[in-house]
Amino acid sequence: MATSDENIDDGLPEATPQPRRRRRELPFFALLAIGVVTVIAAGGWGIATVSYGGGAYGVPHQMVAWNATSEDSVSITFQVNSSTDAACLVRALDERHVEVGQDEVQVDSGLRDVTHTLRTTRQAAAAEVTSCRELES
Template identity: 45%
Template sequence: MPATPEEAAVNSADATPALRKRHGNGPLFFVFGTAFAVVTAIGWGYSVMNYSGLAGGVYHQVVSYEVASADEARITFEVNSQTGAQCLLTALDDQHVQVGQARSTVEAGNRIVTTSVDTVREASTVEVASCREQDPQD
């Protein structure tokens, strides 16, 4: 019989050897846990490195743009695609309202393209909204 109630509470918290072994106090549990963590980290890193997003394999970058007149703007941009690309260009005014839109077809490879966008009023900026790979049947 324990001498005090405090000793009874302390002694009741001691785990039995069977309980300790069942809950993974051995090195095998640690080895499997570490291996799982390493494999998960490598898989996550591989998936992040290979993620291309919704844009596909087309890279585009604006080189320059100029507002030629109140009803026209020109843009020069670079496109890199494997099978050719269809790019959507938009012209915006100083309040970020779209004032013009154009499509440009670009051949395969690394190309620098200059094209005009007709506008309904003077634009303040021209941008490449998107570029997508062309369908091989087109």
């Protein structure tokens, strides 16, 4: 008669411990590289956004209206807010977005509404203020 201390061979193989599955982890340097690239991209995006708007380096300006008064000129109205005298670059484009006129407009300090007539080489389809900067005193 078998006692409880005896091993009973029931014909089944003994259970062997399964090796623990190791999670596939990224090496430290790969995570560090991803972090550095993310920080550089975010910083570049922020600098580009601020620079494009002219908020960091330029004078605040806003386009109000434009009117192609004739085939060789366009009238452009814009607003500038500057603590010192400023110079604004305005340009006109044709229907194919080719520049047909460009001029630098001097603006006195303060909040100013400016209307300028820009000479063009042919009929303008659009006009814009590309940038404004403070003039050195």
